[in-house]
Amino acid sequence: MDAHEPLGRRSFVVGAGTALLSGGAVTGAEAAVVDGPLPDFHPALKDALTFPLAWGSSPIRDFRAWRRAARATVEEHLLVERQDRVPFAPEYTGRDRAHDCTRELVTVSLTRYERVRGALLTPHGDGPFPAVLLLHDHGARFDIGKEKLVRPWYDDTRLASAQAWADTYFSGRFVGDELARRGYVVLCLDALGWGDRGPLAYEQQQALASNFYHLGSSLAGLMAREDQRAAAFLAGLDRVDARRIAALGFSMGAYRAWQTAALSDHVAATASVCWMTGLKEMTVPGNNTLRGQSAYYMLHPGLARHLDIPDVASIAAPRPALFFNGGLDTLFPAQGVQVAYDKLRAVWRALHAEERIRTKTWPELGHVFAREMQDEVFSWLDDVL
Incomplete structure (x- = not known):
């Protein structure tokens, strides 16, 4: 060899x-x-892997006590300490008044390590408004991050890439702009490696994750902490109704959305499109996750000894939650999606809140957040918020 x-x-x-x-x-x-x-x-x-801390398997029978124990277990495996005392110190630039909203760039400290830039859209009119923490995907495309979901009014050089991405995965729409048009404050920040924090070459991811581990930390843990803090920042804005904040994402962004809902009480509802499965069903020969690389943004070492993937998402129960998957999505085999959906619905049902969870597979769609999916998500957000 x-x-x-x-x-x-x-x-x-x-x-x-x-x-x-x-x-x-x-x-x-x-x-x-x-x-x-x-x-x-x-x-x-x-x-x-028996997932002994899962709701229903755990000896803890009080759901609030279980949530505290499960969340503490997840946070322990993030390998990145909480960042609650770090001042956000926001700086606003690039302000632009569009037809439906005011657009601006905001730079904040989500952790003590570095400043992060994102797009912030605010509808015209009197607030406070409901809000969406919009979380971008992976896609092995690193020159754009927030620009995948919000039209980059501030950078013409990224517009072509952003529009091509929207055409491929979002039926030509910029999801953030659509949400702002419907009356939501929208915050979308770059994760480490994308947009203003990149571009990261695809083959560098595994080395980046390895270096985090050598330093006693975790790439996935950093992303989880940043998203957790982003929800807190959004909730603290005067223009936002802190009781009506949703987390929404597609692909890796979907993972980030339900993870943030599990870790943050600031998130009142979550919508996740094309990232939900049972761990055992996903871990089969040929699955993309087993290649490493992109998986390290979503891999918390040792957590699977305690909780399955849908078990972590269940920490957010009984708050409203939506999970969509495409029936032709090869990244998430149908069996794994169904196992996860069954586990999720069982938790909400146990809390007499089954009407607050929506799970659906779109048989004719693949790994996309198509217009018809978006319209259903938007209507659902209007209802639950």
């Missing part, structure tokens, strides 16, 4: 480990070679 051969092309001899663990001798037949980095004993590793 060439030492310089890319990791993704290598095969690994892993069957020997199974034989050694069982006390047997290693034969040629047992020394199985698998294509890619998933070990041949992965079924045994998955069987060991």
Whole structure:
């Protein structure tokens, strides 16, 4: 094997480990070679995951007590301390009065490490207004972040990329602009590696995550803390009705949305499009998550020993929640989506709040946030907020 051969092309001899663990001798037949980095004993590793802290499995029967315990467990695995005492110190630039809203750039301190820039849209009229924390996707496209969801009035050089992204995934719409037109304050910030905090080359992600781990921290944990703080910043704006804030995202942004709802009491409702599954059902040969890279923005080391993916999202119950997936979305197999939906609905049902959760698979759609999905999400937000 060439030492310089890319990791993704290598095969690994892993069957020997199974034989050694069982006390047997290693034969040629047992020394199985698998294509890619998933070990041949992965079924045994998955069987060991019982998610003992999940609601219904945990010995904690009071939901509020369970929420405190589950949230504390998630926060412990973020590996990034809370940042509540860091002043936001917002700076506003790029102000522009459009037809439906006032647009401006805002730069804030979400953590003590660096300043972060985002787009802030405010409808015309008398507030306070309901608000949406809008969370961008991954998509292996790093020159644009917030620009994927808000038309970049401040930077013509990014407009072509942003419009192409909107055309591909959002039926040509800028979701943030649509929300502002409907009367919502919208905040959309760059995650580390995108837009003004990038661009990050796709192959650099894994090294970035590794360096976070070497430093006793976590890339996914940083993103979670930043999103948690962004919700707090939005809730503190005079123009915003702090009782009516939603988190909304597509793809990685969907993950960020339900995660923020789980970690922040500032989020009154959450809408997540194309990122929900059961962990075991996702961890199958060929799944994109097993490649690493983008997965490290959503991977909290050791958390799976306690909670499944929908278990974490359930911390937000019984607040209103919406989960959409495309039936043709190859990133999230149908079985995993259904397992997650069943778990989520069971929690809201146990709290006599099943009418507050909406789960839906769009059989004709893939990994997109298409116009018809958007319209349903917008109407749902109008109802719950």
